Amino acid sequence: MRLSSTLSLYVGRHFIAAFLMLLSLFMLLVLLFDTVELMRRSASKPHIDFGMVLEMALLKLPYMCQEIFPFAVLFAGMACFWRLTRSNELVVTRGSGVSAWQFLLPPVTIAAMLGIFQITTVNHIASNTLSRFEQLEAAHFQGSRHLLTLSGSSIWLRQSNVKGQSVIHAERVVQNEEDLELNNLVVFMYARSGSFFMRIDAKSARLEDGFWHVGDAWIYEPEKPAVHEEAYLLDTDLTLDKIQDSFAPPETMSFWDLPGFINTLESAGFSALRHRLHWHGLLAAPLLMVAMVLIGAAFTLRHSRRGATTYVIGGGVLTGFALYFFSDVVFALGLSDSIPVTLAAWSPSGVALLLGLTSLLHMEDG
Numbered sequence: 001m002r003l004s005s006t007l008s009l010y011v012g013r014h015f016i017a018a019f020l021m022l023l024s025l026f027m028l029l030v031l032l033f034d035t036v037e038l039m040r041r042s043a044s045k046p047h048i049d050f051g052m053v054l055e056m057a058l059l060k061l062p063y064m065c066q067e068i069f070p071f072a073v074l075f076a077g078m079a080c081f082w083r084l085t086r087s088n089e090l091v092v093t094r095g096s097g098v099s100a101w102q103f104l105l106p107p108v109t110i111a112a113m114l115g116i117f118q119i120t121t122v123n124h125i126a127s128n129t130l131s132r133f134e135q136l137e138a139a140h141f142q143g144s145r146h147l148l149t150l151s152g153s154s155i156w157l158r159q160s161n162v163k164g165q166s167v168i169h170a171e172r173v174v175q176n177e178e179d180l181e182l183n184n185l186v187v188f189m190y191a192r193s194g195s196f197f198m199r200i201d202a203k204s205a206r207l208e209d210g211f212w213h214v215g216d217a218w219i220y221e222p223e224k225p226a227v228h229e230e231a232y233l234l235d236t237d238l239t240l241d242k243i244q245d246s247f248a249p250p251e252t253m254s255f256w257d258l259p260g261f262i263n264t265l266e267s268a269g270f271s272a273l274r275h276r277l278h279w280h281g282l283l284a285a286p287l288l289m290v291a292m293v294l295i296g297a298a299f300t301l302r303h304s305r306r307g308a309t310t311y312v313i314g315g316g317v318l319t320g321f322a323l324y325f326f327s328d329v330v331f332a333l334g335l336s337d338s339i340p341v342t343l344a345a346w347s348p349s350g351v352a353l354l355l356g357l358t359s360l361l362h363m364e365d366g
Helices: 005-041 050-086 089-095 105-142 240-246 258-267 273-283 285-300 309-335 341-365
Strands: 147-151 154-161 164-176 179-191 196-207 211-220 227-235
Touching: 005 050, 005 105, 050 089, 050 105, 050 285, 050 309, 105 273, 105 285, 164 196, 179 211, 196 227, 258 273, 273 285, 273 309, 273 341, 285 309, 285 341, 309 341
Parallel strands: none
Antiparallel strands: 147 154, 154 164, 164 179, 179 196, 196 211, 211 227
């Protein structure tokens, strides 16, 4: 029997209403907790007022929104099907010859569309606002931060030393395991007051413990003749790990920008494993949303006499946390290169989908 468009709209409307209500509730709770946490951190910093705290919490909210998307879909599916089951509407529908797979089609379709909306729109907004949040956090809570920008195979670095700040531009970066070398570089040095006092042009610079070993360097100072040095030691607080960590985190990059940045990162000799893993995880979002609907249906499609509210809520919460924990474990394995990136990114969604399908097949078809 074909599912009527009226019934499809009815079920879909209940699902989307439950999703919007739960997502709004979760976002309100997240905003409250983030605001309280930022107020706690700013208690010892009198220059940070409540307006700045609230701005930072709001900037972080879109990122947290996409993080709680799967849970909102899971609980929306549970709430929608639980209500329709308790009111016997689904019992009557199934009695008329409509199978569970048919009236699951509208929520599943909506969930897949929500997943596409998340990676194409929500992620774009979240990456921009999170980037701004991290800039404010670094400026107001950490006091300083290193900046690093890649353009093709060239690199821009900002670092600190005992004399002040230095800005380094290198046309080429070469990384070989723990060794990092810059080729054809220019260093602009500024005093702590912000005034320029020295420029260094060099063929190469190798990162050592606490300094750059600069070779074939020309040193220019205002109102002084240029000086050539075969070897010059430039103090730095940078390490290879700090440079790696200074790259823009994948969470602050839009889904549309990640592929290009991954190619740039790899062409410069740096590892793009984390960014590639994050990008594949975004691609798997629609599949994860569909899996969440199926898991929610598996808990709530039984008639109320065969279960209880405690069982439904408890089962859904435990399943959600189990999937979250499993995702973190698999992500860590992928980040350590213990398993392939594709497997690490897609296995949580695939496992969740198989669990939901297995439970529904057992319940519906015996």
